[in-house]
Amino acid sequence: MSEVRLEVKNLCKSFGITKAVKNVSFNINKGEVHALIGENGSGKSTLTNMLTGIYSIDSGIFVLDGEEIHPKNQVDANNHGVSIIVQELGTLSGLTVAENIFLGHEERFVKCGIKNTKQMIKEANELLHSYGFDRIKAQRMIDDYNFEDRKLVEIVKATYFDPKIVVIDETTTALSQEGRNELYKVMDKIREKGNTIIFISHDLQEILDRSDTITILRDGVYIDTVKSKDVSEEDLKRLMVGREVTGDYYRSDYGSKVSDEVVLSVKDVSVPGLLNKLDFELHKGEILGFGGLSESGMHEVGKAIFGASYDRTGSVKLSDGTEINDIPTAIQHSIAYTSKDRDNESVVLNQSIMDNICLPSLDELADKRHMLSDKKLRDFADKFAKDMSVKMVNVDQFVSDLSGGNKQKVVLARWIGKDSDIVVLDSPTRGIDIKVKQDIYQLMDRMRKAGKSIIMISEELMELIGMCDRIIIMKDGMINGQIERSESLDENNLITMMV
Amino acid sequence: MVAVSKTEMTAAKEKKTGNLSMISAVKTYLPIVGLIIVFLVFNVLTNFRMVKNMPLVLSQVYVTMIATTGVFFIMTMGGLDFSQGSILGIASIVVCMVSRINIPLSILCGILTGALIGAFNGYFYVYRKIKSFIVTICTMFLFRGFIKYLTTNAPVAGSAALINFDRTELKVALTLLVLVTGFVLFRFTKFGTYLKAIGAGEKAAMFSGIRTDKMKFWVYVLSGAITGFAAFINVIKVGSVTSSGGSQLETQILIALVLGGMPISGGAKVRFENIIVGSLLYIVLNSGLTMMGFSTQMMQLIQGIVFLVFVAVFADRKSLQVIK
Structure with missing residues (x-):
């Protein structure tokens, strides 16, 4: 089974x-x-994007089954x-599931x-059935399904025609x-047929569990x-970073x-359809974790605390009795929030790092006459970005x-610059490589020791276990347990x- | 479809990174270089009549420049305003009417009228969530109707004393007052940064603690008030308002801003200089064509072509869909 499928030869690409x-x-x-691994910016996605025709090739060739493509x-x-x-959503809104699958x-x-159309829907339904995704109906609009199901539709779209890679x-x-688990099943099937999967992930445990061979890239090399x-x-980490990864991870x-x-005390907080009568307290210097399935309502918890939920009832109160009902009040009272939807x-996105870091702190940066000086802003942004x-x-x-990873650092820099006391981090390490992950974990530990309180919402159970003083597990918008x-x-x- | 659009996008991205410095240099200097070239060309073509008639040429720029300042704020946050001409018309009528009682009071009433129409726009845009260009096109027709009604029998004449204010120094001073205040606000206070943040990404701006709705509403009020103020300068020129008072101002403003190099979707790349260079370029182009003896139809044709070229150069294609 070690016949060569794809040769990558002297590939180069510059932006x-x-x-x-x-x-x-x-x-x-x-x-x-x-598997292809490497830190952010090591060239993994650039390489696969050239293979799939999203980017053009500067020099070098791909040879698929002996033929140059x-x-x-x-x-x-x-x-x-x-x-x-x-990585991001690859289905198109406004089309049916069947139209998405057979797009192009x-x-x-x-x-x-x-x-x-009838034939198309029929074939799409048969495909969905063969993958075991019977709950998805080909004739419905793609918009009727959540992120997760849309991802499954994408899997069908990318694999139904038995591609070689x-x-x-x-x-x-x-x-x-x-x-x-659904994806792993599909991967197993593809492999059984003798086809090849190029697998990119930042989760090294997953890589070790799921791949046969691993290629490591570092800085495009x-x-x-x-x-x-x-x-x-440990070996992989060393190969990726190029040196021994020292210090603790968590x-x-x-x-x-x-x-x-x-x-911070949260009482009786409900958001229609998302959260149901939530009660919990956050202590000084504590890292409180929220875990659950992605639809469990845990991501809404962060928004509810930050005053960003639409239609929230119940109360979110600080120790001095201040009620937090909108974002400006939350920020004024030293609450910070980083969203799962980073972009x-x-x-x-279309603004400078400087403006992004300074945005919540402009009031403090202004002088008595409400004037801002460029130099002051620049120094402030430069300091925290560095x-x-x-x-x-x-x-x-x-x-x-x-x-x-760098975007996330900019977000964190802005809130550290603001010196927030309560920090709500929703999926802080999503799509981020181990080096930056470690930076973020260490930062959280330092903040905790400095008496800041952190709420960490994450789908990665390992990081919750590794970082939190207490973990609340959510299910169907309610607290289902606490550890x-x-x-x-x-x-x-x-x-x-x-x- | 998805594949094609993706390739196009990335192809554009690659090109962007490749020629980035050149393109951005062109974008930065084209308006000012354009202004100089257009100015020189027309002077040569008209035997330097333009330089000799500079006060006359400039006399057309004040109202446009002041009103453009307000719209500049609106466009920075990604909105549009087509009702500016009607705001100017109505405010001019109010200034004329009140000037018969008291002239300083008439300035105040003009500003107030503009602010009220701005608030009307802002209310429907922000709180009834209708796209700004739809709202303002509606108000453009609505208030143009009022203007026509009020001027049915005769132009609305102001106090005869109004003409006494028609002095260049005063108009220059008032225009500078608006520009300098606007510049300081935009460049050195959080107002400008907030506007740009809303234009570049409203949701993220909201999550950074900006009261985006309130901000958007008040910027429309402010822009209306600024144009209401311009109504005074508009009125002192002739002392009365006809049914076409202020018409076409919205197009002039839009063309001026685009000629000045403003990306039509606003955001972080806008610069305050866009207002000044743009208004001047528009007026020079316009007066030049008039002095050359082009007919109105011909002038509109040429303006249309120039406008299209500039939009093509300055449009920020990545964020065009965010025009609100």
């Missing part, structure tokens, strides 16, 4: 002055799950037998210029455990290809007492040019409460 992929060559075999776009790549499931391949159903780019971070069974997570203390001082709700070691040219650079920090805790303790 302006940045060389994203530098002379990369390696082989991918038939019938294997081949130059895909011009995704449909062309499909015709060569290469498909991709992307409608000609199969066209006779004399007329599309046979399927690229799965960071798809699992967006899925809950259930969704992941090919480092090594290893067999999964021969390496450990925090290492257990049994330390959390202060009794309550800084829309956390950063203003504190967070944001990779940038300067603070005038637009946030839209930064990688996911204190302990060394003996493992994922299964939490999963039983989630489902």
